[in-house]
Structures are given as structure tokens and as C-alpha cells.
Amino acid sequence: MSNPTESWKNWEGGVADDTFPLRKWLGGSDHSAVFLTERASAGPQKAAIKLIRPENLDQDAQLSRWATAAKLSHPHLIRLFECGRCAIDGTPLLYVVMEYAEENLAEILPLRALAPAEVSEMLQPTAEALEYLRRSDLAHGRIRPSNILAVDNQLKISADGVARIGERRAGRAPSAYDAPEVRTTGLSSAADIWALGTTLVAVMSQNEPKSTDDTGGSVAVPESIPEPFRELAQRCLQLDPKKRCTAADILGPPQTPNVKAEVPIAARVMEVVEATPGKESSRKRFVIPFLIAAIVLIVWAGSKFVTHQSSVPPAETPTTSAPPSASPPASQSPAPFSESQKPAPKGLVRGTVLQQVLPEISRSAQNTITGHVKVSVQVSVDASGNVLQAKFVSAGTSKYFADRALAAAGSWKFSPPQVDGQAAPSEWFLRFQFGRENIQVSPSEIKP
Numbered sequence: 001m002s003n004p005t006e007s008w009k010n011w012e013g014g015v016a017d018d019t020f021p022l023r024k025w026l027g028g029s030d031h032s033a034v035f036l037t038e039r040a041s042a043g044p045q046k047a048a049i050k051l052i053r054p055e056n057l058d059q060d061a062q063l064s065r066w067a068t069a070a071k072l073s074h075p076h077l078i079r080l081f082e083c084g085r086c087a088i089d090g091t092p093l094l095y096v097v098m099e100y101a102e103e104n105l106a107e108i109l110p111l112r113a114l115a116p117a118e119v120s121e122m123l124q125p126t127a128e129a130l131e132y133l134r135r136s137d138l139a140h141g142r143i144r145p146s147n148i149l150a151v152d153n154q155l156k157i158s159a160d161g162v163a164r165i166g167e168r169r170a171g172r173a174p175s176a177y178d179a180p181e182v183r184t185t186g187l188s189s190a191a192d193i194w195a196l197g198t199t200l201v202a203v204m205s206q207n208e209p210k211s212t213d214d215t216g217g218s219v220a221v222p223e224s225i226p227e228p229f230r231e232l233a234q235r236c237l238q239l240d241p242k243k244r245c246t247a248a249d250i251l252g253p254p255q256t257p258n259v260k261a262e263v264p265i266a267a268r269v270m271e272v273v274e275a276t277p278g279k280e281s282s283r284k285r286f287v288i289p290f291l292i293a294a295i296v297l298i299v300w301a302g303s304k305f306v307t308h309q310s311s312v313p314p315a316e317t318p319t320t321s322a323p324p325s326a327s328p329p330a331s332q333s334p335a336p337f338s339e340s341q342k343p344a345p346k347g348l349v350r351g352t353v354l355q356q357v358l359p360e361i362s363r364s365a366q367n368t369i370t371g372h373v374k375v376s377v378q379v380s381v382d383a384s385g386n387v388l389q390a391k392f393v394s395a396g397t398s399k400y401f402a403d404r405a406l407a408a409a410g411s412w413k414f415s416p417p418q419v420d421g422q423a424a425p426s427e428w429f430l431r432f433q434f435g436r437e438n439i440q441v442s443p444s445e446i447k448p
Helices: 004-009 057-069 115-137 189-205 229-236 245-251 264-276 399-409
Strands: 024-028 033-041 047-051 080-088 091-099 148-151 154-157 320-321 352-355 372-381 386-396 413-415 426-437 439-447
Touching: 004 024, 033 352, 047 080, 057 080, 115 189, 115 245, 154 320, 189 245, 245 399, 264 399, 386 399, 399 426
Parallel strands: none
Antiparallel strands: 024 033, 033 047, 047 091, 080 091, 148 154, 320 439, 352 413, 372 386, 372 426, 426 439
């Protein structure tokens, strides 16, 4: 097939297994694709369906793995629903239907790295899910930013790649996220920790760690990564699987009187979180970047999520607005993956929003929303504060709402930033979240 992606996209509007409509292509690769779909078991329910080509694949074994994963129940694992075989345009396929996630961490990394508090917010739920899998004699096998997701303000990791410890993956090119021993020993909890260490480096440096030899073994953790995260990454990326820390280590050992904690690094990461001003008490609030907006934490089990790290001030002018016809709730949690900014460099005064324009949305259209529709737009602003160009960072799942968000973004006005006393052009991200009762907009200046 000359262009696999275009071939997948051509299936939009089709139906898988005479049951699951392919509403919108969400992404994929040469051998798989994910579409927005619906489950009709209890009324229309938004979901995602993954289609894979079964060439060079033990189909029965794959379906069995999905069936096993569908029985798992953990708050930080994406739920799997139905799975089976189907054919589209004569192409035989396997499919699995799963919980729909609005965002994944990989979408933010081309735009910015995570702040330490955001990384802390990622680590605990990820470690909790990995420890749950270990106790079930399972391994994740695919920990990486694209598989760390947000579902209704809840961080979750994918579950469609879960397999028994010791299983080997065939037909997949190795990557930096694969531990060196995986090709010979198969999947393991220790290999998942290696992948978590690689992810930690990627989210804090925007680059995967590089091997320091020709075997793909030893890796260097950048000195730019602050402690204690650098030490944690080094412990995750030990060549000897037995020397790596575990998910239980990351979560921290139970406190026993007169017994010194075995893993002080967990407590030190906790200190990063506890030192953060403006801490929230709602576990729904985890800050991660994603779409410029974001995800991901190592706090003791049961600790609360936080919103910003001390060196990361809140967005200049975050706003929550509702259309005249709707009354917003008295208290609203921010959109997941909310933006954060670095301190302004010396000689720079950040810009501010002078005028925001909400998208014009009909009440009938807004009433069709289940959950939230999220659209991220990047605007280029001249030195006078006028928008020169608006483009999508993420168009979300609805062309209707995306088009209206883009049109509204072009009408915003800004007070330009000052660089050494002079007005300067700027770049902003505007993150729109449409709900049935209100519209939220979170602006974040990203340049200069």
C-alpha cells in the first residue's frame, strides 16, 4: 500500500463489524488506525476503535490478550470493551473498542517540556497502574507519551497492548522505550520501568535519551533535568533489570515506626509537589501538558493533585466563560492539560489579553455535546496586538466546533509583550473547551 495513512482515512464514514461507525480518523500508523466511534449498548456512548492489520500476527492470541485486558479494572487504565474480527473494503482486520481519551501527552511535547510539578502529577497514577499490572502478572509493554492519556480530567494509560509477562512482541521495530533485554526475555515489569524512565527524560527535555554505546544499551540522562527526577530516570534506566527501581518504589514504601524509608527519592519528589503554592485538593485536577496544555507524579498514594510548580506562574489571563444562555456552575475544574508558562526572561514583560471573543455556538449544537469538545488554536500576534494568523494545534473531534473556535481566535486582541522596553510580536495558544453548559477558554503566551 503506497500511502497507508490516506487509505485509513478513506474509511471515515464506514462501519466496522456492522456495529461501530467510523466517525473520524484520530491517528494511526502503517499497521493500525484509531477512529472515533460510538457504542449503543446504553444509548450512544463516545468511544475509540482501533483497527489493526493481522499480517504476521497470531490473531487468536491478540484477541485473547484484549479479552484479558478487558477484564482489568483500575482507575488509571483505559477500559477496553468489545473486540473481534471484521473486514472493510475487503481488508481483513482485528478491532478493539475502548474508552475514548480526549488527549495524549505526546501532543504537547513538540510545543514545550513539562514542568516538574506536572511530571510529578504524571508519575503516581502511571506507577499505580504499572504496579496493578505487575500484581496481575501482566506488563504494559508500551509506556510512552502517546499512551499517557486524559479522560474527563483523569490520567490513564492505554491498555490495548497489555500482555503476559514473558511474552515477546514480533514485527515491531525497537525504540528507545524498549529495554535492552526485551528482545531476548520478552515483556516484564522491569522493562516497563525502563520505558517510564525514557518517558521521564522525553517529557522533561523534549528528546528521547541517547545511547552512550553502539549496543543500544547504556543511556545518558541530560544534566538539565532537575533533581530528584534525574536520579529517578537514572534508576529507571539501569542496564541490569534487577537494579532498576520498581513501581512500588516510586509510590513509596508504607511508613513503619522506627524504620527508615527505603526509597528516599519518592519522598523528595513529594517535596517538589508539597512546596508548590496554590495546591488544589481535587484529585480531578492534574496538570499535564497536552496540546500545549498538558499531563503528568510521584506523591504518596492518596495525595492530592497540584496545579502549578513554584517556578511556573499561571497563564496570564485564564478565563472561564459561558454563553449568555447558560449559567456556569459555581465551581469548575480547569480543562485537563491546562497551560503553564515559564518565568519571563530578564528584559521581558509578558503580554496580556485585551479582548477575548467566544465562539458563536447555537444552543441546539451545544445541546448535542456529551462530555467536552476540545479545540486548541495557535495565534500569531503582531507588535500592535492584532492576530495575524490562527491555525489549529488540535481540531478536536468536531469540525463544527473547530471552525467556530478558529474564527473566534482570529478576533482576539492582545497587549503585546515588551522586550527590553519595546513592543514585540508574540505567539499564543488558545485552548477552547466546549461543554453543554458553558465554554471555557485558556490562553497561554508561548513566545517570546
